[in-house]
Amino acid sequence: MSANVLAKKPFKKGDIVVYCLILLTVALLMIPALHKQEYSGFDVFVDNKLVFSYNYNDGTYTAYGDRVSRVSDCVFNIDAIGGYNRITVDRASKKVYVSDTDCGVSKECVKMGKSSVIVCVPHKLVIKETNNHDTIKVG
Amino acid sequence: MKAKKVASLSLLTALALVAFMVENLFPPILIPGARLGISNVVVMLTLIYFGLGEALVVVAAKCLLSCMFGGFLQLAYNLPSGVVAVGCMFLLMKLENNLSILSISAASAVLHNLVQNLVFCFMTQSVAVLYYAPYLTLLGMISGLFTGFATYLIIKYVAPKIIKIQINNDKEKI
Numbered sequence: 001m002s003a004n005v006l007a008k009k010p011f012k013k014g015d016i017v018v019y020c021l022i023l024l025t026v027a028l029l030m031i032p033a034l035h036k037q038e039y040s041g042f043d044v045f046v047d048n049k050l051v052f053s054y055n056y057n058d059g060t061y062t063a064y065g066d067r068v069s070r071v072s073d074c075v076f077n078i079d080a081i082g083g084y085n086r087i088t089v090d091r092a093s094k095k096v097y098v099s100d101t102d103c104g105v106s107k108e109c110v111k112m113g114k115s116s117v118i119v120c121v122p123h124k125l126v127i128k129e130t131n132n133h134d135t136i137k138v139g
Numbered sequence: 140m141k142a143k144k145v146a147s148l149s150l151l152t153a154l155a156l157v158a159f160m161v162e163n164l165f166p167p168i169l170i171p172g173a174r175l176g177i178s179n180v181v182v183m184l185t186l187i188y189f190g191l192g193e194a195l196v197v198v199a200a201k202c203l204l205s206c207m208f209g210g211f212l213q214l215a216y217n218l219p220s221g222v223v224a225v226g227c228m229f230l231l232m233k234l235e236n237n238l239s240i241l242s243i244s245a246a247s248a249v250l251h252n253l254v255q256n257l258v259f260c261f262m263t264q265s266v267a268v269l270y271y272a273p274y275l276t277l278l279g280m281i282s283g284l285f286t287g288f289a290t291y292l293i294i295k296y297v298a299p300k301i302i303k304i305q306i307n308n309d310k311e312k313i
Contacts, residue, residue: 003187003298006235007240007291009239010288014238015242018238018242018246019280022246022249025276026273029276111167116270117270119259
């Protein structure tokens with residue numbers, strides 16, 4: 001591992017193999033990602049316990065325990081561990097996102113946007129979109 | 140000689156830490172957690188000029204110190220991926236006659252991102268986080284090429300001059 005050898009050229013023949021392998025990995029990993037479908041609703045977990053589930057189709061929801069309160073028509077406040085996360089439901093595009101939180105400066109969960117899985121590590125909060133909401137009764 | 144090495148390694152660690160912290164201030168590129176990884180340049184230089192053990196020390200020190208500023212979770216994300224990335228670089232550098240520093244850097248950045256994704260998947264107990272993997276791989280390749288090119292420029296133009304000055308200094312002392 002000498003600097004002299006590495007400083008010679010910014011491109012060598014073997015590079016092609018490495019770049020092709022990386023692009024192949026991207027392509028392989030893309031296959032499951034392309035199968036992403038539209039979900040019928042989502043579940044909210046705090047500390048691995050289900051606290052809330054929502055159905056996009058008819059706008060019905062069920063709250064388990066007293067961690068969740070409704071702020072407005074499509075905004076819910078979740079009292080998670082060590083702080084709150086405020087989630088907003090976009091029924092038209094069948095998506096949910098975290099609109100506000102008090103977990104500090106990074107606010108990764110807000111930056112995640114409308115993802116099928118949203119995680120807030122400091123508050124032990126997980127939001128997962130699922131398809132098993134068709135059977136859930138109005139809460 | 141030993142004191143000099145310790146001083147050099149601590150300087151490199153400080154440099155890696157500063158690069159890491161400054162980078163953290165910027166919003167992530169496109170997807171959460173995605174970064175350019177400028178501190179990787181420093182780690183690569185350590186690996187090239189000092190060796191595997193020293194590079195691992197710098198990575199471990201960087202992760203431990205950054206967790207003092209960013210919380211314990213930072214350690215769980217950064218340490219495994221950092222160690223794997225250094226291991227990957229070390230193994231690929233054995234093939235240095237056929238591989239350029241750019242591709243070595245790109246491969247290790249990709250591996251770094253994938254390991255971090257796996258840790259995230261494990262921490263959140265959710266497989267769906269792996270949907271990020273292809274994007275992280277692609278971004279890792281781009282950022283790896285960038286940091287690899289930066290390293291290439293340093294070992295070609297900057298480092299030889301520093302080494303020359305050092306040798307001259309040593310001669311004067313004797």
